Amino acid sequence: MFVPCDRGGGSASSDFKDFTLLMPAVSVGNVGQLATDLVISTLDMTKVGYFYTDCLVPMVGNNPYATAEENSVELSINAEVYSLPSKKLVVLQIRSPFIKHKYRPFCQTLLSWVKSSKCARVILLSSSHAYQRDDEQLLGTPLRYLLTPDLEKAVGGLMQELNWKEMEKVAAYPGINDTEKVLHIPGGGITKLLFTESCSKGIQMAVLLKFCSEGDNIPDAFALVNYLNEWLQLIKSESNNSTDSSSQWKIPSSWRLLFGNGLPPALF
Numbered sequence: 001m002f003v004p005c006d007r008g009g010g011s012a013s014s015d016f017k018d019f020t021l022l023m024p025a026v027s028v029g030n031v032g033q034l035a036t037d038l039v040i041s042t043l044d045m046t047k048v049g050y051f052y053t054d055c056l057v058p059m060v061g062n063n064p065y066a067t068a069e070e071n072s073v074e075l076s077i078n079a080e081v082y083s084l085p086s087k088k089l090v091v092l093q094i095r096s097p098f099i100k101h102k103y104r105p106f107c108q109t110l111l112s113w114v115k116s117s118k119c120a121r122v123i124l125l126s127s128s129h130a131y132q133r134d135d136e137q138l139l140g141t142p143l144r145y146l147l148t149p150d151l152e153k154a155v156g157g158l159m160q161e162l163n164w165k166e167m168e169k170v171a172a173y174p175g176i177n178d179t180e181k182v183l184h185i186p187g188g189g190i191t192k193l194l195f196t197e198s199c200s201k202g203i204q205m206a207v208l209l210k211f212c213s214e215g216d217n218i219p220d221a222f223a224l225v226n227y228l229n230e231w232l233q234l235i236k237s238e239s240n241n242s243t244d245s246s247s248q249w250k251i252p253s254s255w256r257l258l259f260g261n262g263l264p265p266a267l268f
Contacts, residue, residue, distance in 0.1 A: 002081060002113055004049040016083070016090045017118040020232070023092040025126035025194070028187035029212045032125035034221030035228065036093050041065050042235060042250040043089075045082035051092055053079060053109060055102035059095060064254035072253075087234065090119065098190065107194050111201055121151055121204035123232075124194060125224055129187035130211040134170050141165060142211040143227045146183075146195055151204035155231075162230055167209065185209070218258070225249060 022039065024032030039045070056078045066072035078096040083089070098106065114122055130142065137144075144167040145159060159166075169181035185192045191207055198205035208228055212220040229235060235248055 001052050001109065002049055002117065003052050005047060015117060018120045019083075019088045019090045019117075021090050021092060021114060021117075021119045021122045022228075023122070023124060024094055025124055025189045025191045026094055026097050027127040027189040027191060027209075028129055029127050029214050029217035029220055031127035031210055031212055031217050031220045031224055033094065034217060035125050035225040036091060037064065037252050037255070038221060038225045038249045039228075039234065040082050040091055040093060041252040042248075043084050043087070045084045045089075045091060047080055048083045048090075049081045050077060051079035051081055051110075051113075053106060055098055055106035055109070056094065057096040057099060061095075062254075064095075064252050066253050088120075089232075089234075090117075103190050103193055107190060107197050110194070111197060111203060114203060115201075121206065122198065123228070124191060124205065124207045125228065126185070126188050126191040126207055126209040127212050127217075127220065127224075128185045128191075128209055130213050132184075132186040133211055134168070134174075136168050137170075137211065143223065144168075144209050144211075146207040146209075148195070148199045148203065148205045150202055151206055154204065155206070158231070167207070216259075218255075222249065 022036065024030075024036045026033065059078045061076055063071055063074040063076055066074070076095070079092065079094050082091040082093065084091075092110075128144075143165070145164050146167045147156060147159070167183070167185070170184045171178040172180040172182045183192060183195075188209065191209065195205060195207050208224060210220050210224045210227070226237075229237065237248070
């Protein structure tokens, strides 16, 4: 459930009527979480609360978006909520993996909060294993999207204008029965479950994902957040060049230690 924090003032409310909820799936390469970091950092979003749940591994750490020594000692936990009322945007950042068998309870709690807070729609940033693509998915861009039927009515035409590719369904029994197709998102964590639950509950949800592999996933995060920006226009892109547009995103201070400390000079 959502727990407001005092620092948020009037914005620390559970009523995010007509806001877009942006959140990551804990998926391969943590691409969704890294992309969400870029959004929070670049837009300088205010932390308005926490999402209290027993479905995530407990964790605590320093402020990942610290800009000075004064705010670097602020604590952050496994699920926090940030808001930017001027853009009608609320972000749920998840920083730890799920506890086994807790996917479904988390999805139920989350969608219940979405309804009670009156969010207009949910956008889930995710990723999927590149090596498990079928022949059709190997063609063209590695970026894909999914829309629930309720959101399809509202923005389906826009996706066509953007020339986005919808996530393909794959054969349920490859080589045996290729006519029966199912949605398959290997490495996507809660993505498929949350999407199907949203479809059944009539919640407007979009999934934006990228095929990738584990490793240095910073370029994947930039690609995914630029993909999101094509739709939401969170920042103004001064160029069609992806490299130039990536430079407009503000990298959080916590990324300096993304791969740990540097090699000690004594080794050489």
